[in-house]
Amino acid sequence: MVFQEIYKKCQNIMDKRTSMGDAISRYVRPGAHISIGGFTLNRNPMAAVYEIIRRKIGNLHVYAHSNGQGIDELIGAGCVRAVEIAYGGNGRFAPTCIRFRKAVESGRVLIEDYSNYQMTLRFMAGAMGVPFLPTISSLGTDIVGKWGFSQEFREKERRLSLKKLTVINNPFQRQVDDPRKVVLVPAINPDVTIIHVQQADAKGTVRIEGLTFADVEQARASKRLIVTCEEIVSETILREEPGKNQIPFFCVDAVVHQPHGAYPTACYLYYDYDPVYLNHYKEAAQEDSAYRQYLEHYVYGVKNHQGLLNLIGKDRLALIKAKSPEGYAPGLDRR
Amino acid sequence: MDCSLREMMAVAAAREIHDHDIVFCGTGISMLAAMAAKHINAPNSVIFFETGAIDSLLEEIPLAVADPRVMYGTVLNGGLADSFATMQNRFTGPEVVGILGAAQIDKYGNLNSTAIGDYQRPGVRFSGSGGACDVASFVGRTIIFMQQVKGRFVSRLDYLTSPGYLNGEGGRERAGLRPGGPDVVITNKGMFRFNADTKEMYLTGYYNGVTIEEILETMEFSVDTSRVSEVPCATANEVRILREICDPQGLIL
Numbered sequence: 282m283v284f285q286e287i288y289k290k291c292q293n294i295m296d297k298r299t300s301m302g303d304a305i306s307r308y309v310r311p312g313a314h315i316s317i318g319g320f321t322l323n324r325n326p327m328a329a330v331y332e333i334i335r336r337k338i339g340n341l342h343v344y345a346h347s348n349g350q351g352i353d354e355l356i357g358a359g360c361v362r363a364v365e366i367a368y369g370g371n372g373r374f375a376p377t378c379i380r381f382r383k384a385v386e387s388g389r390v391l392i393e394d395y396s397n398y399q400m401t402l403r404f405m406a407g408a409m410g411v412p413f414l415p416t417i418s419s420l421g422t423d424i425v426g427k428w429g430f431s432q433e434f435r436e437k438e439r440r441l442s443l444k445k446l447t448v449i450n451n452p453f454q455r456q457v458d459d460p461r462k463v464v465l466v467p468a469i470n471p472d473v474t475i476i477h478v479q480q481a482d483a484k485g486t487v488r489i490e491g492l493t494f495a496d497v498e499q500a501r502a503s504k505r506l507i508v509t510c511e512e513i514v515s516e517t518i519l520r521e522e523p524g525k526n527q528i529p530f531f532c533v534d535a536v537v538h539q540p541h542g543a544y545p546t547a548c549y550l551y552y553d554y555d556p557v558y559l560n561h562y563k564e565a566a567q568e569d570s571a572y573r574q575y576l577e578h579y580v581y582g583v584k585n586h587q588g589l590l591n592l593i594g595k596d597r598l599a600l601i602k603a604k605s606p607e608g609y610a611p612g613l614d615r616r
Numbered sequence: 617m618d619c620s621l622r623e624m625m626a627v628a629a630a631r632e633i634h635d636h637d638i639v640f641c642g643t644g645i646s647m648l649a650a651m652a653a654k655h656i657n658a659p660n661s662v663i664f665f666e667t668g669a670i671d672s673l674l675e676e677i678p679l680a681v682a683d684p685r686v687m688y689g690t691v692l693n694g695g696l697a698d699s700f701a702t703m704q705n706r707f708t709g710p711e712v713v714g715i716l717g718a719a720q721i722d723k724y725g726n727l728n729s730t731a732i733g734d735y736q737r738p739g740v741r742f743s744g745s746g747g748a749c750d751v752a753s754f755v756g757r758t759i760i761f762m763q764q765v766k767g768r769f770v771s772r773l774d775y776l777t778s779p780g781y782l783n784g785e786g787g788r789e790r791a792g793l794r795p796g797g798p799d800v801v802i803t804n805k806g807m808f809r810f811n812a813d814t815k816e817m818y819l820t821g822y823y824n825g826v827t828i829e830e831i832l833e834t835m836e837f838s839v840d841t842s843r844v845s846e847v848p849c850a851t852a853n854e855v856r857i858l859r860e861i862c863d864p865q866g867l868i869l
Contacts, residue, residue: 319682320667320681320696321681322680322683323683323684347682349680367744367747368743368744368745368747369743369744370643372678372680372681372683373643373644373679373680373868374679374680377741377742378743381741382740382741385738385741386738386739386740392736394730394744394745396745396746396749396750397666397696397700397746397750398700398747399750401695401696401697401700402697405697416704417704417753417792417794418700418749418750419749419750419753419779420753420792420793421787421788421790421791421792422753422776422777422778422779423730423776423777424777427735427775429736448792458706460792462792491684491693492668492682492686492693492694492695493668493693493694494695494696495695495697496695497695498695498697547684549684554679554684603684606688607684607685607688608684608687608688609683609684609685614865615679615865615867616866
C-alpha cells in the first residue's frame with residue numbers, strides 16, 4: 282500500500298507532459314543556443330518552430346546539420362542571429378533554402394560552415410562529454426581554411442569555442458597508410474534541443490521510427506531537451522520492446538503531445554511531407570512582401586499548431602496520410 | 617533514341633555504376649542515375665544515403681535524402697553517424713562510389729557548393745557542403761554532375777567545399793587525404809575524365825548533336841581533347857526505364 286502511494290507520487294513528479302507554449306517559453310529564451318531534430322523535409326519539429334516564431338523569440342544561435350525547412354523558417358522570421366550549419370537546402374523544394382540564402386547574402390545572419398559528418402561528430406562529442414572528435418574529412422578544403430565568425434565574436438560568446446576547428450598530426454601514426462593528419466571539431470552543448478518523434482511516454486522515453494538522423498546525438502548533447510510527439514504511449518508498451526527506443530526518460534525535460542507536429546515536413550509511418558505547402562512556401566519565400574503575408578496567414582494568424590492544421594483542412598491532411606507498409610503516401614502528387 | 621540532355625546525363629552516369637558498387641547519392645539527378653543503374657546495368661548495386669538508409673527499395677523517387685521513401689524496405693535504417701563512418705572506414709570506404717554535384721568545378725575536380733564571391737558576404741550563397749565534403753574526402757571514387765554553362769568550369773574556385781585532386785598529382789596525399797577522387801564529370805553536353813599522372817581534367821565525350829567547341833567555350837581552363845569521341849545515345853530501353861520506372865511524375869527529369 283505504502284509502496285503503491287510512493288510509486289504514484291513518483292509517477293506524478295516524473296510526468297513531463299506539458300503544452301507547447303509552456304515548453305517553449307520555459308526553455309527557449311532569447312539568445313539561446315539551440316538545435317532542432319530532423320533532416321531537410323522530414324521530422325523537423327515544425328509545431329515548436331512555429332511557436333518560437335509566434336512568440337518572437339529572437340537572437341537565437343542555431344546548430345544545424347541539414348535541417349532544411351525548420352531552420353529556413355526560423356531564419357525567415359528573424360529569430361536567428363548566427364548559424365553553424367552543413368547544408369541549407371530542402372531537397373527538390375529548395376536546392377538552397379531561400380530565406381537562408383537571402384539572410385546570408387545580406388549579412389543579417391552570421392554563418393559558419395561545417396560538413397554533415399563534422400556537425401554530427403560535434404553533437405556526438407557533446408553527448409559523450411569529450412571536448413572534440415577527430416575526422417579525416419575536409420583536409421585541404423576551405424572548410425578548414427575559411428572561418429565565418431570573427432575572433433571578436435568568438436571571444437565575446439563564451440558558449441563558443443575559440444577556434445572553428447584545428448588540424449593536428451595523427452599522434453598514433455605507425456603505418457604509411459594510417460592517416461597522417463586529423464581535423465578536430467569542437468563539441469556542441471546546446472542550451473536546448475527540440476526533436477519531434479513518433480512516440481514517447483509521459484516521462485519522456487523516446488521511440489523514433491525510421492531514420493534517426495542525428496536526433497539522438499543532438500538530444501544527448503543538450504542541457505535541456507523538449508520532445509514533441511505524435512503519440513503518447515504507456516511506459517509498458519515502450520518497455521515491451523526496449524530495443525526500439527533511443528532516448529531514456531532522464532534526458533528529457535518536457536514532453537509535448539503534438540499530432541502532426543512535423544507538418545509540413547514528413548513523419549515516417551504517420552504522414553508524408555505536404556508538397557502543396559512546400560511549393561507555396563517556396564514561392565512566397567522568393568519575395569519579402571509575399572513572405573510577410575505567408576507568415577501573417579500561416580504562423581502569426583493562428584493561435585497554435587492546431588490552428589494551422591485547421592487552415593490546411595482535413596482533406597489535404599488525408600492526402601498525405603501514410604499507408605502501411607510504405608510509411609509514406611504512395612502515389613501522392615508531388616509536382 | 618531521342619531524349620533530353622538531362623535524360624542523357626542520367627543515363628551516362630548510370631552506365632558508370634558497376635554491379636555490386638555501393639552508391640552514395642544525393643538529391644535530384646544523382647538519385648535518378650542510381651535508380652536507373654539498378655534497372656539497367658547494376659542490379660546488385662546498393663544505394664545508400666547519408667541520412668543512414670541502406671539499400672532502400674525506392675518504389676518511388678525520393679525528393680530529398682531524408683524523404684520517407686528512402687526508409688521503406690531497407691536492410692537498415694540508421695543515422696548520419698553510421699553512414700559517414702561507413703565511408704570513413706578504411707575497409708568499406710574505398711568500396712563506395714559517391715555521386716556529387718556543385719556550382720563550380722576546377723581542372724582538378726575540386727568542387728564549390730558553398731558561395732560565389734566573398735565567403736562572409738557572398739554574392740550568391742548555396743546550400744553548403746552537406747555530406748559532399750565528407751564523401752569527397754573518404755570514398756574510392758566519385759562521379760560528378762555539372763551544368764555545362766559559363767561560370768561553372770572555373771580557373772579558380774571561390775570556395776573549395778569538396779576535395780578533388782586539390783592541386784594535382786599527389787595533392788590529396790600531401791593534404792593527408794586518402795587516395796580516391798573524381799573519376800568522371802558528367803554534364804548536359806558531354807563527359808570528362810582525369811589524367812592518371814597530372815590529375816588534370818580532359819574531355820572524353822560529347823553527346824549527339826553537341827559540338828566540342830560549344831563545350832569548350834563555357835570553360836575558363838583548357839582541356840585536352842585528343843581522346844574525345846561521341847557518347848553512345850541513350851537506348852530506347854534506358855529512356856523507358858528513366859521515364860516509366862524511375863520518374864513517371866517527371867519530378868526530376
